[in-house]
Amino acid sequence: MIIFACSQKKINEETAIKVYVENIIVEEKYSSAPDSIKYYKNKVFAKYNTTEEGFREFLLSLDNNTERWNNFFRKADTYLIELKTNRVID
Numbered sequence: 621m622i623i624f625a626c627s628q629k630k631i632n633e634e635t636a637i638k639v640y641v642e643n644i645i646v647e648e649k650y651s652s653a654p655d656s657i658k659y660y661k662n663k664v665f666a667k668y669n670t671t672e673e674g675f676r677e678f679l680l681s682l683d684n685n686t687e688r689w690n691n692f693f694r695k696a697d698t699y700l701i702e703l704k705t706n707r708v709i710d
Contacts, residue, residue: 631670636678637696639668645709 631639642664650656665671682688703709 631668631674631678633678633692633695635668635670636675637692637699639664639670639675640692641696641699641703642667645703 643661646660646664647657650660661672665675682692
């Protein structure tokens with residue numbers, strides 16, 4: 621019996637940060653329209669050529685490492701500030 625497994629393309633930290641921040645923006649922008657949240661989150665995943673599962677795997681890889689989590693959130697905050705500075709979001 622031969623079993624083929626789909627290999628999930630792992631995402632790097634930079635991509636995960638962008639997915640995280642942009643998904644938060646989607647959640648806030650479309651908070652009153654749950655169907656729109658799902659639609660636009662899927663667009664974010666497609667934009668970065670990943671899936672929700674791949675993103676979740678990345679987050680799980682941070683495990684219980686406080687330093688890695690703090691580093692992730694610090695970089696996410698920097699990316700959010702960059703988006704605001706470049707007026708991509710208001």
